[in-house]
Structure formats: structure tokens, C-alpha cells
Amino acid sequence: MEKRRILIVEDSPTMRQLLVFALRRLKDVEIIEAQDGMDGLRKVSSDHFDLALIDINMPVMDGLKLISLIRGDDALKEIPIVVITTEGAKEDRERALSLGANEYLTKPIQANKVLSVARGLLKID
Amino acid sequence: MSDDGSNIFDRQEEFLGIFKKGAEFTRELMIENERLRRKLLDVEDGQHQAARNPDDWEKLRVELIGTIANLKEENRSFRERLTEVEEENRKFADRYVEIEEENNNLANLYVASYQLHSTLDIDEVLKIVIEIVINLIGAEVFAVYLLDGKNEELRVVAAEGVPPSEIPSCQLGKGSLGKAIAAAETTCWDTTRSDDYTEPIVCIPLQIEKRPIGAIAIFSLLQQKEGFTALDHELFNVLGGHAATALFAARLYGQSERKLNTIQGFLDLLTQ
Numbered sequence: 266m267e268k269r270r271i272l273i274v275e276d277s278p279t280m281r282q283l284l285v286f287a288l289r290r291l292k293d294v295e296i297i298e299a300q301d302g303m304d305g306l307r308k309v310s311s312d313h314f315d316l317a318l319i320d321i322n323m324p325v326m327d328g329l330k331l332i333s334l335i336r337g338d339d340a341l342k343e344i345p346i347v348v349i350t351t352e353g354a355k356e357d358r359e360r361a362l363s364l365g366a367n368e369y370l371t372k373p374i375q376a377n378k379v380l381s382v383a384r385g386l387l388k389i390d
Numbered sequence: 391m392s393d394d395g396s397n398i399f400d401r402q403e404e405f406l407g408i409f410k411k412g413a414e415f416t417r418e419l420m421i422e423n424e425r426l427r428r429k430l431l432d433v434e435d436g437q438h439q440a441a442r443n444p445d446d447w448e449k450l451r452v453e454l455i456g457t458i459a460n461l462k463e464e465n466r467s468f469r470e471r472l473t474e475v476e477e478e479n480r481k482f483a484d485r486y487v488e489i490e491e492e493n494n495n496l497a498n499l500y501v502a503s504y505q506l507h508s509t510l511d512i513d514e515v516l517k518i519v520i521e522i523v524i525n526l527i528g529a530e531v532f533a534v535y536l537l538d539g540k541n542e543e544l545r546v547v548a549a550e551g552v553p554p555s556e557i558p559s560c561q562l563g564k565g566s567l568g569k570a571i572a573a574a575e576t577t578c579w580d581t582t583r584s585d586d587y588t589e590p591i592v593c594i595p596l597q598i599e600k601r602p603i604g605a606i607a608i609f610s611l612l613q614q615k616e617g618f619t620a621l622d623h624e625l626f627n628v629l630g631g632h633a634a635t636a637l638f639a640a641r642l643y644g645q646s647e648r649k650l651n652t653i654q655g656f657l658d659l660l661t662q
Contacts, residue, residue, distance in 0.1 A: 277521045277525060278505060278508075278518075278521075279501060279502070279505045279518060279521040279522055279525055279526070280521065280525045282501045282504070282505065283497065283498065283501045283525070283526070286497040286500075286501065287494075287497070290402075351524060351525075351528075351530075351612055353612060353613040353614030354613060371612070371614045372524065372525050372528060372612065373525060373526055373527060373528040373612075373615065374525075375494065376493075376494040376497060377490065377491075377494065
């Protein structure tokens with residue numbers, strides 16, 4: 266079976282490591298890391314991805330900008346996107362979802378929640 | 391990440407194996423049930439044939455009563471076993487959830503300690519401490535203090551949520567914060583927010599061999615964070631010990647680097 270490719274765009278190495286730890290439990294996945302929005306855009310544009318987890322507050326290019334660029338690109342717009350952020354306010358969630366995010370997770374993240382959302386969007390058990 | 395990290399999921403795989411065995415047993419029960427159903431059909435068929443020959447009827451009737459009794463006993467036994475297996479499965483499911491939670495907690499603790507010891511640059515260590523407190527604990531406003539050994543003053547060296555200049559220093563052993571640090575025990579006050587930066591909601595003393603070298607004081611939590619969990623208290627312990635040694639080591643390394651540069655400067659002067 267072909268591996269599913271997941272992109273993690275997050276500036277904090279601690280969060281990236283934690284997300285990798287959680288997502289590694291999914292079978293047949295390949296996890297690629299990007300350290301800011303620009304790095305994420307480069308990676309998402311140069312290869313195929315089945316899922317992207319994107320932080321909002323990042324240097325160089327923030328997550329909301331990255332999401333709007335992905336959704337505005339015909340070749341990329343179908344990629345399921347999970348937003349991971351410290352912002353728990355309703356309006357932040359609505360803003361991210363209106364830009365095209367599929368799911369919205371707030372920090373501190375729970376590995377079970379990340380796994381369940383990833384499984385749902387990747388349509389795997 | 392190393393093999394140490396991946397090994398913590400091995401037990402999860404083991405429990406998945408046990409679940410598969412449970413599923414296999416249930417499948418076997420269903421096959422057995424089907425076999426018995428077919429057997430009953432055969433018996434019924436024999437019954438119809440015997441009805442045409444009255445001499446065999448009594449013999450068949452006795453046989454049938456025996457078969458039915460056996461089947462009933464077998465059925466009762468299977469039901470009992472099924473109940474046992476269901477109970478076992480329920481226990482495994484509960485244990486699986488517990489182990490998964492334990493794995494998640496261990497992963498958090500592993501990541502926290504791994505990151506804290508990944509650098510000898512004091513600014514990087516402070517950045518990692520901040521990342522852990524935001525991302526793993528869910529604090530919104532907090533400060534990191536380091537002890538100035540000369541006058542026992544705890545100075546703010548990093549803060550999140552407010553500029554460090556807005557958070558006052560404190561004296562070891564004085565005020566809520568100073569006393570909590572001197573007591574060398576993590577202290578949680580019964581509140582989730584404090585706008586007074588001398589009265590935190592949590593104080594995590596950073597200590598090496600019970601000797602305070604600083605502290606992390608949390609003043610408020612992220613909006614979505616309702617309170618502290620058992621994992622948070624474990625993280626407080628990790629920070630209290632590992633952040634302290636990481637900061638201490640980074641400070642020593644920085645000092646030795648500076649001394650080395652000075653000595654190198656002198657040597658360069660002498661050899662010119």
C-alpha cells in the first residue's frame with residue numbers, strides 16, 4: 266500500500282516532535298516537517314501530501330496565510346488541513362475554518378485527538 | 391527520535407494482538423453455532439422420515455431428547471464462555487485506553503526532557519522552556535526567573551504573554567513566590583488566573599539537589615485550558631529538575647566559553 270504523506274508546519278521543535286510521535290502510530294504514513302509557513306509552502310508545492318497540520322503563529326509566513334495560499338491553488342486546494350493553535354476563541358476557530366481549514370485543534374494538544382482527526386481526514390482505521 | 395521513543399508503543403501492539411485473538415474466538419463461536427444449526431436440521435430431517443415408520447419413532451424420540459439436552463448444555467456452556475470473553479474484552483479495552491493515555495503522557499515527558507537537553511545555548515534552553523510551558527502545559531502568561539546567588543534575588547530572564555519588564559523580581563524566601571521557591575516544592579494556588587505578577591497560580595522551583603537556581607511562575611492559562619491534569623503535575627516535575635540542569639549546564643558552558651575566549655586572547659597576544 267502506498268504511504269500517506271503528512272506535512273507538519275510548525276515553528277516549535279517541541280510541538281513538531283510531539284506531533285511526529287502521535288502520528289507515527291498511524292500505519293503506512295510518511296511525515297515531513299516544515300519549520301515555518303514559507304518552508305511549508307515550498308514543501309507542499311513540490312510534492313504530494315494527503316494531510317497538512319498547520320500552526321497559526323509562525324515566523325516568516327503565518328498559518329492563515331499559508332492556508333489561504335493552499336486553498337487558492339488548484340493543484341493543492343483539496344489537501345485536508347488541520348489547524349493547531351493556542352487560540353481557543355470562537356472567532357479564531359471560525360476564521361480558520363472560513364479560510365478552508367477542515368479541523369481546528371487547540372493547544373495543549375492531546376495525541377488521541379490528533380490521531381482521531383488524522384484518521385478521519387485520511388479515511389483510515 | 392531514537393528507538394527509546396518508539397519502544398513505548400510496543401505494549402500497545404501487544405494489546406492489539408490480544409484484541410485480535412478475542413475477535414478470532416468470537417468467529418470460532420459463530421462457526422460452531424452454524425455447525426450445530428446444520429446438525430439440528432439433519433435431525434429434523436431424520437424426524438420427518440421416522441414419522442413415516444412408527445416402529446422407529448420411540449427410538450428416535452429418545453435420541454432426540456438426548457441430543458436436545460446435549461445441545462442445551464453445550465449452548466449454556468458457550469453462553470457462559472461468551473460472557474467471560476466479553477468481560478475479558480471489556481477489561482482489555484479499559485486497559486488499552488489506560489495504556490494509550492500512559493503512552494501519550496510518556497511521549498510528552500520524553501519530548502520535554504529530550505528538547506531541554508538538546509542544546510547548551512542558554513537562550514535556546516529558555517526558548518524550549520517557554521515552548522513546553524505553552525504547548526504542553528497550556529499556560530498563557532508566565533515568567534522564568536533565575537537566582538542571582540550574590541543577593542538571593544530572583545530575576546526574570548524570560549516571559550510570555552507580557553513583557554519581562556512588567557514582572558518584578560523577587561527575593562528568595564519573601565512573598566508568596568519567594569517562599570514557594572525557598573520551600574523547593576511545586577506550589578499550585580487554587581485559582582486559574584492572577585493579574586498580580588507577584589502572586590502566581592503555580593510556582594515551579596528550578597532546583598539542583600534541592601538547591602534553588604530559579605523558578606517558573608504561571609499567572610494564567612490559555613482560554614481553553616480548564617485546570618491542571620496529572621500529566622501537568624508530571625511536567626512540573628520534569629521542568630523542576632530537567633529545566634534546572636539544562637539552564638545550569640548552559641550557563642556554565644557559556645561562562646567556560648567566555649573564559650576560554652579570554653585565555654585564547656591572552657595567548658594570542660603573547661605569541662604575537
